[in-house]
Amino acid sequence: MEEKGQVYRVSGPVVTAEGIRPRMYDVVAVGQEKLMGEVIGLEGDRSIIQVYEDTSGIRPGEEVTNTAMPLMVELGPGLVKSIYDGIQRPLPVLRDRMGDFIRRGVSAPGLDRSRKWAFVPKAKPGDKVAPGQIIGSVQETKYIQHHILVPPRVSGTLSTINAGSYTVTETVAALDNGTPLQLMQKWPVRMGRPFRNRKMPDVPLITGQRILDALFPVAKGGTAAIPGPFGSGKTVTQHQLSKWSDAEIVVYVGCGERGNEMTEVLSEFPHLLDPKTGAPLMDRTVLIANTSNMPVAAREASVYTGVTIAEYYRDMGLNVSLMADSTSRWAEALREISSRLEEMPGEEGYPAYLAAKLSAFYERAGRVETLAGHDASVTVVGAVSPPGGDFSEPVTQNTLRIVKVFWALDSKLAQRRHFPAINWLSSYSLYGGILDKWYNDNVSPDWTRLRGWAMEVLQKEAELQEIVQLVGSDALPEEQQLLLEVARMIREIFLQQNAYHEVDSFCPMSRQLQLLSTIRRFSDLSTRAMEGTIPLSKIASMKSKEVLAKARFEKDFEGELKKVLELMASEFAAAGK
Amino acid sequence: MTKEYRTVTKIAGPLVFVEKTEPVGYGELVGVALSDGTTRRGQVLDTSKEAVVVQIFEGTSGMDKASGVRFLGETLKLPVSLDMLGRILSGSGDPLDGGPRVVPDKRLDITGSAINPWARDSPKEFIQTGISTIDGMNTLVRGQKLPIFSGAGLPHNDIALQIARQAKVPTATAEFAVIFAAMGITNEEAQYFMRDFERTGALKRAVVFLNLADDPAVERLITPRLALTAAEYLAYEHDMHVLVILTDLTNYCEALRQIGAAREEVPGRQGYPGYMYTDLATLYERAGKIKGRKGSITQFPILTMPGDDITHPIPDLTGYITEGQIVISRDLHRKGIYPPINVLPSLSRLMNAGIGKDMTREDHKSVSDQVYAAYAEGNDLRGLAAIVGKEALSDRDKRFLSFADLFEDRFVRQGREEDRDIETTLGLSWELLGSLPEGVLTRLDRKFIQKYHPAHKGERAAAAKP
């Protein structure tokens, strides 16, 4: 039921209206151009509205219409391969309708109303169906079978269900109480979609990024944060995760960041292949782009739009990962709106409810048993952009209280072009222990030990470095110098990984194991050789070390590694003589 | 004629509060008539049924409550046409060169609109600036926004001018234009730019907007928007490749802070408004390229870091939006090195798109990574060498230490008029890398070492012989 009122005040993206009686978070249309907005405050008989489009020229007295509905996203086939703004308007449609620049007052539905999909029923008339149950499917892309689910809160007995070609709004089935079911359903973005139970996240999200998979893994259904100053690698890391991680669906939210970074995804992803299925990466990707110069209120909404889409695919039984770049820009949108509302500011001007909002967002991650009984997950990875790179600021601190994995980016590493610039001493993963079993069963029974060894070498190196800073490395005993040498190998050969190198960009687990084991082998052989009084200088200049350093760039990695091992054996044998 | 109101109730800093008006649109342009007969312009920042808040571009000094206020029913527009080329305009777009007003082809809203990310085209055409630290290590591409982070008294203007003079796209000969927008810089500095533009003939292809140090601070909020509106017109309607130099963004941000304080807003870091990131983004994101259009906008914003502090909110928020940064170093300047660009904190995020085979050279990326790693290591060792003495360093360390010196002296240092092409820059990189043991060059593919490393020159020559 629509009701009409008037604009009372306009201050940037915040409009105050009178004469309507909405509920919190109802969507309203503001002014002659019917700009979309959402009620975010009620004060006396006035409603405070955040408007998702530019408000220039709006005057007091213009009409405001309350739709009496919350902000919803459209869920159904056609989400994959789409690029949306923060409130799910498809950007290609906006371009067709308004040209190359984003103008305002255009509404466009999230899902194409004219496209037809071939629906294959999996249930039959007379079947009793419950919320979340799969009643059929459409082939959304070559590898994504899109299940059509009974919407939450709907149940009954199917009276009709028919195979055929349908648009998203046509009825494909009906319940005996008359409820029609379509390919599309809607869901309010600010509310998590229901599931049956939470499950223990004990399977890693394999990312093909050595430092992440080996040292600081995130579980499928887990949460991770990547804080770092500008230029340290937040976006590249999230792009790498979107490209190579073994999720079935990736939702990438560019929240208040650069336009060109979205263009990069759009131009690269169609040409890169998912290592698991061989299909173009775009075929499993949903993009949401609300860049820094697009309206701030829609930026605030963008992460919710993203996570709701992620949950929807989870409900089909898939493993989904959501990237949010950057959650700090979302928090700043909150702050900007809050300050226009003249709310009491908390730390650094952020509203006092920042922590609650952040944890409510990350709470939507998880490995679950879906309503239909499937094992599925949403993994959430959030970039954090601390002002001045100072991790003690409120968004970083509140995020770290919630997430289980912390990938600390370090500008010192970035400056020397050590990428990914993830600091191996300050980062952590609280999933380590839970995931050990998976790694030992699926990668190698020796994995936990190998990883422990690498971490230990790196930690000892850090301690020794403090001494080196005072006396120089030549003053250390030889076995400590060897440790520094091995640590250097771990850093330069294993931890460093070039995202822009055709081969090195993605490193499967088997290769990670081989690389790390080979470094370990070099270390063991060296220790033994030095006990036999072979000088370190001889070891440090061995050719096999050099060849190993380059093996990760080779297409024929296996072949190259074989050469390394042979060369290593002969060099050490020769040195012993 | 629009109605004139004489209902000013309060004047605070650059803001004027007006009551009892008819409905006024948000962002509307405002004309104010002072009792001394002069007029000023402003813009609506807040509008309600009770009161309107207006920000006056030229400031409120000398204004009183008897001033007459008119709401002009439209947002601020810039008259644009091709005749703008060669003109010098004030920070609010009025002629300063004694010439006539620009006869408009169009009048464009100066706020601009966000480019639809779907409509963007990836910037990837290599721009050769002739400066090794940029071309070799932080390559610029057409449509990029690459700021210069500098400090008071450092030669950022010389560098910006050298770039403007030398910048070329080796493969193309399209029309170009330069837009220069000064915000709060001194007259002397402005003249420095103007003289160079005149000397090189660039002025004919330039549009200059000048808001100088003694011009009103609030005007600085519109100057860059005028400049970018002119840039968009030339780029997207006349297919030109436009280079926009904005200087000094620090003064722009100070003006922003001043408005925030006058509005009694809750301040963010160090007193700057919480929306400064978004505000700056509406400037910087106007750089780029659009699919199906020939022109482009490349931005060179210049800012001086207060206290040389890169974590200060102005460089910090800028770095979070722009596609990298060129950082000028006081240390290198003191060592007498020009251009004193410190490559370590510098970055070009779009570099990878513009370099490599068919664009610059196949080895470009790896060479640059290797030089970075080596210089960083050598630079770190300087601290250690100062403590334990050079002699106590290992042989490996000594080589890196001298690499760092060599790099600054040979690679970073170049003349103000020296225009190095990319082959020269890459050749220089290999020459320097040749001073290190080959075993430490872990970033370089074997095939590149064989092809370009000075030590393999002999083999190459031998192989080339029949």
Ligand SMILES: Nc1ncnc2c1ncn2[C@@H]1O[C@H](COP(=O)(O)OP(=O)(O)O)[C@@H](O)[C@H]1O
């Ligand atoms: N894994 C990586 N491999 C190679 N280069 C990287 C990697 N990560 C970051 N970089 C480099 O660092 C730059 C900045 O990274 P980016 O992710 O954009 O930083 P942020 O998002 O933290 O500002 C990139 O343009 C790229 O040159």
Ligand SMILES: [Mg+2]
């Ligand atoms: Mg980023």
